[in-house]
Amino acid sequence: MTHYYEIKRNKAGEYVAYFKYNDETIFWSEGYSSIDSARSAISAIKRNGPGSEIRDNAGPDEPTxxxxxxxxxxxxxxxxxxxxxxxxxxxxxxxxxxxxxxxxxxxxxxxxxxxxxxxxxxxxxxxxxxxxxxxxxxxxxxxxxxxxxxxxxxxxxxxxx
Structure with missing residues (x-):
């Protein structure tokens, strides 16, 4: 599958949840002290992400x-x-x-x-x-x-x- 989640440890030893597309990181979470917290972050994204609104706060200084x-x-x-x-x-x-x-x-x-x-x-x-x-x-x-x-x-x- 081209889209997937991955949990890895960062340099500080924390667990970070990544969302990837074709092996390219699209976004990642903050570092968590436990792998269960990283898994919970992924669950929260799956559960709440599809229906969430998009807030474009780029403003005039950061145009798309x-x-x-x-x-x-x-x-x-x-x-x-x-x-x-x-x-x-x-x-x-x-x-x-x-x-x-x-x-x-x-x-x-x-x-x-x-x-x-x-x-x-x-x-x-x-x-x-x-x-x-x-x-x-x-x-x-x-x-x-x-x-x-x-x-x-x-x-x-x-x-x-």
Whole structure:
């Protein structure tokens, strides 16, 4: 299973509950003195997590990626990025495509993600690259599951600011 909980000891010898996706830590608990407390934390998350509300307290000082994308001035971004950085984005996109192909994701997820990244590669060849569409394609859940996409999006957004 790609999602799982894991309990490990930290350097202080405390028990820490981790929630992981594809062996990547998504979040973890505080350190507990007993393994039973770590197990209780996992039970509490399973019991209360699915119906819990989400409170977005990021505020204007800590915008989310979606907020950054929506607030980015896309006009003239091609000039800001330039040929050298566009070539880097293309290489990263090609690496992402290879990572998706080699992944152990299910066939439908791979097909969807590959088609989106292939579209990005084609759009990168356009004389006036439609950057908003490039980011939208890379920001799709089937693609962002592959972490390289996030690096490309951050690179594009960083150049836009």
């Amino acid at each position: 990626i979606d907020q950054l994308i929506d607030s980015t001035d896309w006009t003239g971004l091609g000039k800001k990025i330039g040929n050298e950085n566009a070539a880097k984005i293309r290489r990263k996109s090609e690496s992402l495509l290879n990572a998706i192909i080699q992944s152990d994701a299910d066939a439908q997820t791979k097909i969807d993600a590959c088609k989106r990244v292939e579209a990005v590669i084609v759009l990168l060849e356009a004389p006036n690259v439609p950057w908003r569409q490039v980011v939208d394609l890379l920001n799709h859940p089937s693609v962002t599951a592959f972490l390289t996409a996030l690096n490309i999006i951050q690179f594009i957004i960083g150049l836009a600011q």
